[in-house]
Amino acid sequence: MHPAAWFAWLAGAVVAASSTRNPLYLVVLLLIFVLVVEAVRSPNVYTPIPVAPERFMLFIVPVSALFNAVSTHFGDTVLFSLPDFIPFFGGPVTAEALVYGATSGLLLSVLFAAFAVLNLAVSIRDMIRFIPRAFYPVAVVISIAVTFVPTTLRQIQKIREAQAVRGHRMRSLRDWLPLFMPLLVGGLERALQLAETMTARGFASNATPEKNAFTQVGTVAGLILVLAGGLLRMAWGEALWGNVVIALGALVIGGVVWQMGRHVTYTTYRRNAWTARDWMVLTGVAVTLVVLFVFSDRLARYYTPYPAVALPVFEPLIGLALLGFMIPAVVAVRGYLESVQVPVMEGQRPS
Amino acid sequence: MITFEGVTYSYPGATDPVFQDVNLSLPEGEFVLVVGPSGVGKSTLLRCFNGLVPHFSGGKLSGRITVDGLDPVAATPKVMSQHVGFVFQDPEAQFVMDQVEDEIAFALENAALPRQEMRVRVEEVLDLLDLAPLRERRLETLSGGEKQRVAIASALALRPKVLVLDEPTSQLDPKSAEDVLHSLTRLNADMGLTIVMAEHRLERVLPFADSLIYIPEDGGQVLYGFPEEILAHIDLVPPLVALGKALGWSPLPLTIKAGRRFSRRLPIASLMPVKKPKADFLGQPCFSVEGLEVAYGSKPVLRGLDFEVHPGEIMALIGRNGTGKTTLLKSLVGLVHPNRGQVRVLGQDIAGMEVADVCRKIGYLPQDPNALLFADTVMDELRITLRNHGLTEANAPIPLDALLACLGLTDKAQAYPRDLSVGERQRVALGAVMVTRPSALLLDEPTRGLDYVAKQRLFELLRGWRDQGMAVLLVTHDVELVAAVADRVMVLSQGEVIARGDPAEVLGTSPLFAPQVARLFPNTGLLTVAEVLPALEIAAVA
Numbered sequence: 001m002h003p004a005a006w007f008a009w010l011a012g013a014v015v016a017a018s019s020t021r022n023p024l025y026l027v028v029l030l031l032i033f034v035l036v037v038e039a040v041r042s043p044n045v046y047t048p049i050p051v052a053p054e055r056f057m058l059f060i061v062p063v064s065a066l067f068n069a070v071s072t073h074f075g076d077t078v079l080f081s082l083p084d085f086i087p088f089f090g091g092p093v094t095a096e097a098l099v100y101g102a103t104s105g106l107l108l109s110v111l112f113a114a115f116a117v118l119n120l121a122v123s124i125r126d127m128i129r130f131i132p133r134a135f136y137p138v139a140v141v142i143s144i145a146v147t148f149v150p151t152t153l154r155q156i157q158k159i160r161e162a163q164a165v166r167g168h169r170m171r172s173l174r175d176w177l178p179l180f181m182p183l184l185v186g187g188l189e190r191a192l193q194l195a196e197t198m199t200a201r202g203f204a205s206n207a208t209p210e211k212n213a214f215t216q217v218g219t220v221a222g223l224i225l226v227l228a229g230g231l232l233r234m235a236w237g238e239a240l241w242g243n244v245v246i247a248l249g250a251l252v253i254g255g256v257v258w259q260m261g262r263h264v265t266y267t268t269y270r271r272n273a274w275t276a277r278d279w280m281v282l283t284g285v286a287v288t289l290v291v292l293f294v295f296s297d298r299l300a301r302y303y304t305p306y307p308a309v310a311l312p313v314f315e316p317l318i319g320l321a322l323l324g325f326m327i328p329a330v331v332a333v334r335g336y337l338e339s340v341q342v343p344v345m346e347g348q349r350p351s
Numbered sequence: 352m353i354t355f356e357g358v359t360y361s362y363p364g365a366t367d368p369v370f371q372d373v374n375l376s377l378p379e380g381e382f383v384l385v386v387g388p389s390g391v392g393k394s395t396l397l398r399c400f401n402g403l404v405p406h407f408s409g410g411k412l413s414g415r416i417t418v419d420g421l422d423p424v425a426a427t428p429k430v431m432s433q434h435v436g437f438v439f440q441d442p443e444a445q446f447v448m449d450q451v452e453d454e455i456a457f458a459l460e461n462a463a464l465p466r467q468e469m470r471v472r473v474e475e476v477l478d479l480l481d482l483a484p485l486r487e488r489r490l491e492t493l494s495g496g497e498k499q500r501v502a503i504a505s506a507l508a509l510r511p512k513v514l515v516l517d518e519p520t521s522q523l524d525p526k527s528a529e530d531v532l533h534s535l536t537r538l539n540a541d542m543g544l545t546i547v548m549a550e551h552r553l554e555r556v557l558p559f560a561d562s563l564i565y566i567p568e569d570g571g572q573v574l575y576g577f578p579e580e581i582l583a584h585i586d587l588v589p590p591l592v593a594l595g596k597a598l599g600w601s602p603l604p605l606t607i608k609a610g611r612r613f614s615r616r617l618p619i620a621s622l623m624p625v626k627k628p629k630a631d632f633l634g635q636p637c638f639s640v641e642g643l644e645v646a647y648g649s650k651p652v653l654r655g656l657d658f659e660v661h662p663g664e665i666m667a668l669i670g671r672n673g674t675g676k677t678t679l680l681k682s683l684v685g686l687v688h689p690n691r692g693q694v695r696v697l698g699q700d701i702a703g704m705e706v707a708d709v710c711r712k713i714g715y716l717p718q719d720p721n722a723l724l725f726a727d728t729v730m731d732e733l734r735i736t737l738r739n740h741g742l743t744e745a746n747a748p749i750p751l752d753a754l755l756a757c758l759g760l761t762d763k764a765q766a767y768p769r770d771l772s773v774g775e776r777q778r779v780a781l782g783a784v785m786v787t788r789p790s791a792l793l794l795d796e797p798t799r800g801l802d803y804v805a806k807q808r809l810f811e812l813l814r815g816w817r818d819q820g821m822a823v824l825l826v827t828h829d830v831e832l833v834a835a836v837a838d839r840v841m842v843l844s845q846g847e848v849i850a851r852g853d854p855a856e857v858l859g860t861s862p863l864f865a866p867q868v869a870r871l872f873p874n875t876g877l878l879t880v881a882e883v884l885p886a887l888e889i890a891a892v893a
Contacts, residue, residue: 125453140447147449150491155722161686162722164706165715166783167739178735181725185769193444199407201458201505202432265463269456269473 001331003126005278006118012285013114013325016292017107022303024314025322026106030057032326033113039329040121053116057109061102068101069093076308099305121328129268133261140203144194152187159183218256225249277331288324291317352379352545353400353513358414360395360404369395370566373414373573377547379512382539382559384578385549387566388587389802390772393517393549396566396573400515400547401435402428419512432458436506438516442498442523445505451493452477452486455505462509476504479542480534494672496527500534507538514538516548520555521800524672525828528555535559551802554589554831554867557605579603587803590831590867594880598887607870614871621890622875624855624882635698637662637791637822638683638713643692645675645682652678654846655692662790665813665823667833667854669864670843676826677718679843680793683824685709697790711740714789718796720780724768729760732768732783740787748788757815758782759808774805781812791822798829810835830858834866834878854878 017029034053051059070082070089075096084090124146128139156179163178170176226249233242292301296318303312355375361368369392377383385393398404402423405412416423419434439445448454455476459469477483480500490498499519506514516535520528536559538544550556563581565574574581579602582592591610595603604610636659645653652675660666668676681687683694685706694701701709717723726732733751734744744751755761758778763771768779777797785792798806813836817823827833833840833854840857842850842864850857855876859869866878877883 123449125448125450143449144447147446147490151443158717158719159722161681162717162719164686165684165710165717166723166736167707167710167787169705169707169739178725182722185725186721189769190441190444193439193441194447196403196407197437197439197445197502198447199428200401200403200432200437201461202429202509203458203461266460267463267466267469269453269460269466269469271466 001121001281001328002272002274002278003122003129005274005281006122006328007130009281009285009325009328010114010118012289013117014111016288016322016325017110017114019292020301020303021103021107022301022312022314023103023106024312025301025318026103026110028319028322029110029325030106030113032322032329033110033117035326036117036329036332037113037120039332040117053109053113056112057106060108060112061105064105064108065098065101068104069098072097072100075306096305096307096309099309103303103305117328121332125270126272132257133264134257136261136264136266148187148190151190152183155183155186159186215256215260218252218259222249222252222256225252277335280331281327284324284327288321291321291324352419353377353547354415354417355399356415358399358412358416360399360412361410362395363409363411365410367570370573371570375564375573375575377545377562379545380539380543381545381561382536383545383547383562383564384553384556384560385547385564385566386551386553386581386585386587388568388804389551389774391566391568393566396564397437397515397517397547397549399423400513401431401437402426403437432511433462433509434511434513436503436509436511436514438499438502438506438514438519440518440521442495442502445502446490446498449489449491451482451488451490451501454490454501455508458505459508472508472510476508479507479538480504494527495523496530499523499527499531503531503534507544513545513547516546518549518551518800521551525555526672528552532556532559551800552589553587554591557589557592560605578605590880591871594868594871594883597880597884607867610867610871617872617887618890619872619875622872622877622883622886623889624876624878624886634661636660636695638694638696638824640679640683641693641695643679643682643694644690645678645687646690647678652846653682653689656846656848658841658848658851660791660822660824662820662822663817664838665817665825665836667825667827667837667840668843669827669830669833669840672828674843675846676843677795680715680795680824680826683793684713684715707739710784710789711787712789713791713793714781714784714787715793716777716781716784716795716797718799720777721769723780723783724776727767728765729755729768729771729779729782730764732779733786736783736786742787747786749786751786754782754786758812772805773800774802774808777801777805777809778812790820791824792816794823794825794827796827796829797825798827798832806832830864830866831879833864834858834868 013029013033017026020026030053037053070093073091073094075094077095078092079095079098081092082090124143128142131139159179159182162182168175168178226246229242229244229246229249231242232238232245236242296315300313300315300318353375354377355373358373359368359371373396385396387393395404395408398408399412399416400418400423404410405424406428412424418431421431421434423431423435446454447457452473455473456469459472464472477486480503482497482500482504485493485497485501490501493501503514503516503519514535520531523531532555535546535548539546539559548556557578560578562576563574563578565581565585567573574584582588582603583596588596591607592603592605594600595610595613598613600610600613604613639659640656643653643656644651656679658666668679670676678687682689683696685694685701685704696709696712724732726735730751733754737743737747742748752761755764758781760775760778760782763775768776771779797809801809810832813823813825817836825832825837837854839852840850840854841848842857855878858864858866858878859876860874868877868879868883872883875886877886
């Protein structure tokens with residue numbers, strides 16, 4: 001799948017998730033995203049997520065619920081009371097606050113799962129291709145950093161063993177130094193070696209593009225315009241004019257960046273093709289968003305436990321529409337099945 | 352094709368030049384080896400070919416250099432990258448991308464080649480180096496040899512006329528090194544690519560070299576000529592050549608085949624090594640292993656090992672890569688816990704002991720000594736180990752000055768360890784683990800990256816400690832090392848010991864593990880040059 005399609009999917013997922021606190025819809029979304037995570041795991045993309053989304057949820061929901069319960073003291077159903085003299089935490093602990101905290105945690109888990117999908121589905125190389133041309137060296141640096149992660153992890157293990165062999169025990173904070181120093185020095189040495197390799201392969205900075213007047217004036221003008229637009233919106237309440245000025249400022253900055261990018265010469269080897277599958281995913285996201293925002297009103301998505309906690313409402317249409325986010329899983333599984341299919345020899349019937 | 356005229360270079364801030372008045376003229380299509388002791392300036396000379404010296408390193412360069420019609424100093428490395436490909440020593444630190452194909456395309460993307468052209472070049476380079484089956488793989492899953500081939504491929508993607516390599520096989524095991532050398536010789540023979548390579552382990556490469564550049568130790572004149580001529584002048588030579596020089600064989604043989612023509616004329620049948628009194632290893636073994644089984648997860652690595660090593664004995668452990676040799680060493684000090692079996696050190700079972708306590712009695716030198724070193728001076732490294740074990744300089748088991756003298760590091764006591772040469776760093780690491788006067792020493796691939804001089808020093812150190820009663824277990828691929836110092840040899844394969852005994856028996860007849868001398872004089876039990884000469888004398892007298 002094309003990375004742009006994934007970005008579009010992520011944008012839709014974030015918008016949909018942030019639009020509701022109804023725990024039933026959020027749970028459905030979480031299950032869908034976890035399914036997509038498992039479907040898109042690919043052995044060729046190295047970006048490990050530190051923790052699986054389900055585990056993250058199991059951790060964050062209770063924590064968030066408890067924290068909210070002891071810090072917010074509104075709601076009708078009081079469970080018990082903490083003594084009043086404790087600052088910030090003192091006061092009644094209510095079921096409503098507990099539920100609100102839980103739904104906040106659930107929302108975080110859903111967002112985490114959505115980003116995990118992107119992390120696993122799109123390789124770093126594809127992601128950084130979206131960085132503007134002008135910042136190509138930044139893109140290369142990020143690529144190198146990611147390449148170095150597995151090497152660094154292996155180094156940590158080697159250093160721990162080497163220090164253990166000379167009697168090192170982890171007793172106090174100072175004992176981190178023998179682990180940290182060789183890692184740092186080794187990392188610097190490797191960085192220097194890599195710099196030499198890259199120089200030998202022709203990656204030297206081009207002559208710095210002349211700082212022509214357009215770049216400098218343009219950047220400043222663009223920033224001023226954006227600021228002015230923001231002020232217009234907020235201080236003077238002129239929403240329309242404010243937006244126009246902000247848009248103008250963004251255009252100017254975009255123009256400057258594009259101009260700077262013209263000096264950077266490089267070509268790209270891999271080309272991602274936009275296929276029917278990408279259209280399918282886009283359509284799914286579009287349909288979901290249309291149903292969520294056009295065909296249901298705000299109230300249908302709204303849920304709050306305050307003032308008295310009650311069971312949330314589940315509207316079937318919305319629940320069904322959320323399934324639109326599952327299309328990438330179908331696409332991924334189908335692609336996998338095609339890749340393992342036994343090729344049919346000529347003259348034979350497929351078994 | 353490549354000319355050097357009166358080239359002199361000194362590092363920034365240095366008073367003496369690295370080399371002076373170098374004059375070379377290398378024709379196109381040659382396979383040139385650059386040899387010389389460690390630290391003498393081979394890498395520096397190689398970096399002159401593509402402008403890394405002086406553009407990346409700084410310093411003062413005088414004289415004229417021409418490579419493929421260009422002056423590297425004027426053209427800068429960016430332009431030279433299309434004429435000279437450069438491959439470095441460490442396969443781990445040469446890659447920008449994480450996939451093989453992307454890595455090869457990186458240099459091409461930088462040169463802003465059109466996409467069609469890039470695809471053609473990537474395919475061609477994948478075929479040249481047999482990398483096509485690996486093209487989708489992530490670089491970190493490749494072996495060292497495969498990584499070096501990818502590095503060569505990335506350099507060749509720009510279609511340079513010259514390929515320069517700085518000790519490309521020194522970090523590799525013999526099989527990987529052979530694969531890389533095989534690719535290089537094919538590139539030179541079939542494509543006519545000019546190759547300039549620095550290398551310590553001349554045994555592997557000499558048969559393919561067309562000419563040699565020798566950089567002497569004391570800043571003397573840099574020599575260039577045919578291998579047989581140059582080798583006659585230098586001391587750092589493989590056993591075959593050393594034997595040839597000692598026995599006056601001319602022209603000096605560079606391959607075993609050439610050497611056999613000379614050795615056949617000698618009375619091989621009556622040659623026997625001078626019998627060393629066979630040491631009786633009585634008494635309690637220093638450390639021993641019974642029924643050792645180790646597995647990583649569900650994958651078994653060691654299956655039921657039994658052996659013992661006695662004080663005053665050097666035991667060598669050889670075997671292919673991945674057979675569990677390093678795992679065995681780690682389980683001897685407790686870094687890896689066995690599933691079954693016992694490890695005893697000085698009679699005591701080490702199960703449940705902390706690694707730090709075990710290492711007070713067994714010193715362990717890991718494959719990469721750099722992971723050990725982090726102090727500001729060599730002396731501090733020794734003090735740190737003492738402190739870790741709760742000792743002070745006053746009650747140290749060995750006086751630190753004596754230890755430094757034994758290691759030959761007295762004048763480097765205040766030097767920064769990571770500035771030293773490979774051999775010196777290894778000796779500092781040895782000092783750091785020997786400071787508690789352990790009764791045994793475990794070494795993992797100690798000769799990797801060492802030149803012949805440093806290897807000799809290591810041999811002498813080990814023999815000296817063995818004679819003082821230490822038990823040594825060596826894990827190595829280097830059969831010359833085993834031939835020089837080992838009292839007993841074990842061959843490990845798929846986690847089991849498949850052969851053990853006297854080095855002459857185990858190595859002498861094995862087609863894979865026989866040292867050069869054994870291949871010249873088969874079935875005689877001779878393993879080193881030092882054994883051949885006395886044996887010949889005895890045979891002549893008889």
